[in-house]
Amino acid sequence: MTLEEINLIWLEGQDCAGCTISIKQASNPTLIDVLTGAIPGLGGLKLAYHPTLMFEWGEDAAKILVDAIEGKYDPFVLILEGAIPEEAKAAPGVYCVIGEYEEKLLKLSDTIDGLSKKCAAAVAIGTCASYGGIPHGNPNPTGAKGLLDYLGKGWKGALGLPVICIPGCPPRPDNIVQVLGHAVLAARGIAPLPELDEWHRPTYLYGSTAHELCPICGFYSGGVDAHAFGETGCLGALGCKGIITNCNASTTWMDGYGGCTRTGVPCFGCADPSFPDTPTSPFFAKAPAGPFIKETMKGTWSHMMMGLARLHRRKI
Amino acid sequence: MMKGKEREITIEPITRIEGHLGVHVKIDTEARRITDAYAYSPMFRGFEIILRGREPFDAVMITQRSCGVCPVPHALASVTAVDQVYGVSPPPMGVALRDLVHGAEQLYDAEVGVLNLEGPDYSEIAVKKFNPEWWEEAQKTKAPGSDVHGFAAIADIMTALNPLAGELYLRSLLVQKAGHNMASIFGAKHPHVHSFVPGGIAKINLSASDVESYLTLLMRHVAFAKELVTVTDDLLDFVLEQGYEDVGARAANLGSVGAYNDPAAYSAKYEEMTDWARKRLVSPGVILDGGLVTTDLVEFNVGVREFIGRGWYSSEWEHEVEADPLGNKIMKEHPWNKRTIPKPGEYGKWESLYSWVTATRWWHWKGDGKNHVIELGPLARMWVTAKAGLVPESTGNSLKFELPAALIPGFKYAGAMEFEWKIPEKPNAVERIRARAYYHAYSAYCMLNLVMAGLELLKAGKADVWTPYEKPKEGIGFGAIEAMRGACSHWCVMKNGVIHNYQYQAPTTWNASCRDPEEKPGPYEEALIQTPITEAGESEGWKGIDVVRAIRSFDPCLGCAVHVHIGKQIVKHELLPFAVPL
Ligand code: SF4
Numbered sequence: 051m052t053l054e055e056i057n058l059i060w061l062e063g064q065d066c067a068g069c070t071i072s073i074k075q076a077s078n079p080t081l082i083d084v085l086t087g088a089i090p091g092l093g094g095l096k097l098a099y100h101p102t103l104m105f106e107w108g109e110d111a112a113k114i115l116v117d118a119i120e121g122k123y124d125p126f127v128l129i130l131e132g133a134i135p136e137e138a139k140a141a142p143g144v145y146c147v148i149g150e151y152e153e154k155l156l157k158l159s160d161t162i163d164g165l166s167k168k169c170a171a172a173v174a175i176g177t178c179a180s181y182g183g184i185p186h187g188n189p190n191p192t193g194a195k196g197l198l199d200y201l202g203k204g205w206k207g208a209l210g211l212p213v214i215c216i217p218g219c220p221p222r223p224d225n226i227v228q229v230l231g232h233a234v235l236a237a238r239g240i241a242p243l244p245e246l247d248e249w250h251r252p253t254y255l256y257g258s259t260a261h262e263l264c265p266i267c268g269f270y271s272g273g274v275d276a277h278a279f280g281e282t283g284c285l286g287a288l289g290c291k292g293i294i295t296n297c298n299a300s301t302t303w304m305d306g307y308g309g310c311t312r313t314g315v316p317c318f319g320c321a322d323p324s325f326p327d328t329p330t331s332p333f334f335a336k337a338p339a340g341p342f343i344k345e346t347m348k349g350t351w352s353h354m355m356m357g358l359a360r361l362h363r364r365k366i
Numbered sequence: 367m368m369k370g371k372e373r374e375i376t377i378e379p380i381t382r383i384e385g386h387l388g389v390h391v392k393i394d395t396e397a398r399r400i401t402d403a404y405a406y407s408p409m410f411r412g413f414e415i416i417l418r419g420r421e422p423f424d425a426v427m428i429t430q431r432s433c434g435v436c437p438v439p440h441a442l443a444s445v446t447a448v449d450q451v452y453g454v455s456p457p458p459m460g461v462a463l464r465d466l467v468h469g470a471e472q473l474y475d476a477e478v479g480v481l482n483l484e485g486p487d488y489s490e491i492a493v494k495k496f497n498p499e500w501w502e503e504a505q506k507t508k509a510p511g512s513d514v515h516g517f518a519a520i521a522d523i524m525t526a527l528n529p530l531a532g533e534l535y536l537r538s539l540l541v542q543k544a545g546h547n548m549a550s551i552f553g554a555k556h557p558h559v560h561s562f563v564p565g566g567i568a569k570i571n572l573s574a575s576d577v578e579s580y581l582t583l584l585m586r587h588v589a590f591a592k593e594l595v596t597v598t599d600d601l602l603d604f605v606l607e608q609g610y611e612d613v614g615a616r617a618a619n620l621g622s623v624g625a626y627n628d629p630a631a632y633s634a635k636y637e638e639m640t641d642w643a644r645k646r647l648v649s650p651g652v653i654l655d656g657g658l659v660t661t662d663l664v665e666f667n668v669g670v671r672e673f674i675g676r677g678w679y680s681s682e683w684e685h686e687v688e689a690d691p692l693g694n695k696i697m698k699e700h701p702w703n704k705r706t707i708p709k710p711g712e713y714g715k716w717e718s719l720y721s722w723v724t725a726t727r728w729w730h731w732k733g734d735g736k737n738h739v740i741e742l743g744p745l746a747r748m749w750v751t752a753k754a755g756l757v758p759e760s761t762g763n764s765l766k767f768e769l770p771a772a773l774i775p776g777f778k779y780a781g782a783m784e785f786e787w788k789i790p791e792k793p794n795a796v797e798r799i800r801a802r803a804y805y806h807a808y809s810a811y812c813m814l815n816l817v818m819a820g821l822e823l824l825k826a827g828k829a830d831v832w833t834p835y836e837k838p839k840e841g842i843g844f845g846a847i848e849a850m851r852g853a854c855s856h857w858c859v860m861k862n863g864v865i866h867n868y869q870y871q872a873p874t875t876w877n878a879s880c881r882d883p884e885e886k887p888g889p890y891e892e893a894l895i896q897t898p899i900t901e902a903g904e905s906e907g908w909k910g911i912d913v914v915r916a917i918r919s920f921d922p923c924l925g926c927a928v929h930v931h932i933g934k935q936i937v938k939h940e941l942l943p944f945a946v947p948l
């Protein structure tokens with residue numbers, strides 16, 4: 051497989067286009083940097099199909115998918131935004147059609163079945179595409195699933211990589227573009243293969259909880275709880291789920307602005323596989339106490355040791 | 367499919383819109399006119415089902431996720447409804463910060479709408495392909511505003527709109543980021559803002575420096591507004607001269623719920639809504655046949671009726687809410703009562719049931735008692751605001767305002783600029799896009815005023831962002847605010863502390879609505895019927911550029927338009943092609 055030219059085929063399933071809007075906000079690098087080939091090593095990427103950004107429409111657009119299933123767009127990376135409904139539940143009707151070609155409807159699930167046999171790699175962007183997200187919320191009226199569940203944890207693309215998940219509702223802009231860029235660099239042998247955790251998240255971005263990275267975590271360790279919105283302190287008593295959610299958006303959102311807990315918003319766990327069901331919701335309900343208690347027990351001892359350690363002068 | 371002189375075209379997907387939308391049109395190829403049109407959508411998520419039994423606050427987080435392009439109006443309409451359900455009034459600073467987040471989103475959304483979503487239909491590649499005679503003309507036509515935007519000829523503007531290559535297209539992608547940055551300052555993130563809570567906003571360590579960061583970014587939009595409006599005027603005036611006034615045209619039946627609350631006036635209370643909604647910087651109101659019939663948001667709410675029409679639904683639900691908190695009679699089709707009960711049908715039966723979008727109509731209950739087909743969007747709200755005379759900028763037939771000077775590297779015009787948006791002759795594809803560009807400038811102007819209001823509050827020591835409350839067990843609420851593409855309305859009924867019924871309507875729920883019980887087509891359909899075909903070449907080769915331009919002028923967001931639900935029912939027929947997005 052020659053990888054000088056790589057097509058990107060980006061499908062939108064049961065989605066809201068929020069991940070697309072998010073990637074347009076990336077800075078390091080920007081989407082334009084990537085698409086215009088401004089970054090060495092990332093050149094030769096072509097966005098062959100993207101429902102919100104492409105020029106073609108109608109059959110011209112649908113034909114690209116039909117051709118890709120026949121291998122005419124090899125090598126390509128399949129990118130999914132949004133969940134996949136269970137069409138059997140809708141039978142003999144359908145829940146999600148993404149186009150029509152020669153009077154035949156293209157169902158999302160059939161299209162993914164076809165494309166997943168050919169693609170070099172598959173990336174699920176956002177909590178919906180990764181684990182089902184909002185459409186999958188109880189009682190899951192359409193039987194929605196994420197790509198990981200749909201293709202299975204054992205699935206591998208032509209390059210030998212399993213489904214890569216970038217959760218978040220939507221994910222932080224830089225997370226998306228960096229994972230995509232990194233995957234391309236890895237495929238070309240320029241960067242190491244990304245390490246994935248049990249939920250298929252790249253550990254270099256999702257290895258820590260929102261709580262571990264929380265910019266106001268000092269208030270937690272200092273024992274200051276907020277009891278009203280707008281009050282400065284740890285937001286745990288107001289429903290923060292940062293301690294059970296792996297996400298780096300507690301820090302900042304984009305370009306140094308925003309960030310959930312940094313702004314004063316409890317983490318609602320939108321990057322967690324359970325979102326929007328328990329334990330992430332009800333969103334104002336407190337996170338399970340277990341992780342806090344465990345951390346406090348461990349932390350109290352360590353705090354004492356850390357305090358004592360600071361009594362010693364450093365030999366420099 | 368050819369039938370004599372008639373050609374039927376189905377276009378699916380219509381790309382460059384948020385969500386899934388298809389249209390089916392019949393064209394008289396000899397007269398080059400559309401004779402009939404049906405709009406539909408193919409995706410279903412089931413939001414309203416998912417909401418039942420949850421905490422009302424959770425709806426604020428969940429409903430905004432029906433649209434990643436315009437989440438804030440959903441969050442804002444939802445949090446307003448939940449403010450009412452919980453009986454809490456946010457402090458002025460909470461209201462001002464919500465407004466600032468809303469405005470930030472409108473700014474980015476207008477830029478993307480005009481330059482990245484609609485613009486490419488008028489780009490060099492589109493025009494050369496579909497209207498080659500325009501291209502000849504465009505090369506010869508000087509752009510009147512070139513001292514502001516720097517493009518010598520109209521053809522240069524078209525080239526600048528080429529997707530992923532043109533200067534305006536690419537610059538818009540860069541400038542719109544400032545809108546997301548601004549929204550993130552008080553919203554924590556965007557898309558999908560997390561700080562809107564009943565009773566105000568969750569923001570810690572609020573200081574003048576937050577407001578100043580916002581203002582710094584706002585000035586980039588202020589600078590860009592001058593280019594955006596001038597470029598849009600030049601391009602669209604040229605397009606009109608090519609004889610484009612009938613594409614997407616329909617009668618002036620328009621509605622607005624208003625936007626940008628006055629921090630001193632907003633109380634969230636339904637009983638005081640007439641007053642606080644009239645103090646919004648963008649006015650609420652309804653225009654029927656060109657005449658303004660109301661500016662009362664209570665009257666608007668009471669008049670909302672969601673008929674099943676030609677949609678695949680049953681209307682067998684209870685009439686539970688008989689009056690609003692003021693005692694006005696509430697109809698069975700009103701969203702406080704309406705339920706979504708699917709009754710799936712076969713795809714493509716244009717003469718019978720054909721859509722998952724229902725038929726929302728506005729009942730003129732204080733007037734002629736009829737149900738009217740209303741269009742929503744920037745054109746509608748600019749029109750209402752210009753006519754209503756409720757804000758100082760409104761002259762009765764135009765909106766006049768000025769943006770200050772801003773010398774910022776990378777922007778082409780540094781001087782102050784006066785704007786006047788005039789009510790056009792009729793709604794059509796071109797005027798919808800023009801109104802979107804002017805709404806960008808007007809939003810930048812409103813945000814400058816709100817930044818000043820925020821700083822005044824800080825100076826006066828009124829920095830509280832949230833009002834504590836005791837959550838009651840029962841409650842009812844209505845929240846409505848303008849999204850970029852039109853009014854976004856939410857209704858919540860709470861029983862035993864959880865959601866008993868939650869219904870919401872995106873602007874597209876109105877605009878993409880199907881035939882109603884009186885067989886009246888929805889706004890998209892009305893706008894398509896009688897649209898002339900300007901596309902070059904023989905009818906066999908037509909791609910439907912005029913159809914696409916007419917539909918995209920509404921800036922559809924089908925993700926939000928279709929009502930959900932299939933529940934346990936099984937779709938009986940072979941195809942159920944469109945989406946049911948909510
Ligand atoms: S509980 Fe939330 S606010 Fe508190 S320290 Fe952890 S992440 Fe930060």
Ligand code: SF4
Nearest residue numbers: 297310317318320321
């Ligand atoms: S709510 Fe939590 S999971 Fe979602 S973006 Fe914020 S920090 Fe990440």
